[in-house]
Amino acid sequence: MTNMNFKKCIIGIAAVMVLMMGTILATTTHAAPANSGASIGYVDYQLVMSSSIDYKNAQATFTAEGEKILKEFEQASAGMSENEKKQLSTQYSQRLQQKEQELISQVEAKNMAVIKDVASAQGITVVLNKNSVFYGGKDLTQDVIAKLAK
Numbered sequence: 001m002t003n004m005n006f007k008k009c010i011i012g013i014a015a016v017m018v019l020m021m022g023t024i025l026a027t028t029t030h031a032a033p034a035n036s037g038a039s040i041g042y043v044d045y046q047l048v049m050s051s052s053i054d055y056k057n058a059q060a061t062f063t064a065e066g067e068k069i070l071k072e073f074e075q076a077s078a079g080m081s082e083n084e085k086k087q088l089s090t091q092y093s094q095r096l097q098q099k100e101q102e103l104i105s106q107v108e109a110k111n112m113a114v115i116k117d118v119a120s121a122q123g124i125t126v127v128l129n130k131n132s133v134f135y136g137g138k139d140l141t142q143d144v145i146a147k148l149a150k
Contacts, residue, residue: 040137041124043115043144051145054110058103065099111148118143 049055073092077085118140119127127140 039124040126040128040133041119041122041140042128042130042133042137043139044130044141045111047141048111048115048144048148049107052107052111052148054107054148058107062096062100062103066096069096111144114147115140115144118147 069092073088077088080088115127119125122138122140122143124138124140128137130139130141
């Protein structure tokens, strides 16, 4: 695999990461235990993520890691056959995907904890993604964003 193809692969992985995050954020629903007196809140999780300094830092870390891996690949693949480069590229791509999963899961864990704290403080027992709410509920988005900014 040529260096240009590897660069395209890295860019492709980054694009897939962004698309996957959008899909995950648009379809994620987190339900609390059933309660007949449940009060419902919702968050625009996509806005929470895009506003999160931790998410922005994770993106920067991911980009830096991609550049580092690309340099390593270029050095390690010098003089290799196309087949060897392809195999090496697969290894480096897997490493980059692992880093992406690690970074995103850390951000999501923090976001979920803050959502739970904000909801609990306001007596909310069920929190949904905004995309799942047709009517009613309390919007917790700005409160979550504010708490994440602290």
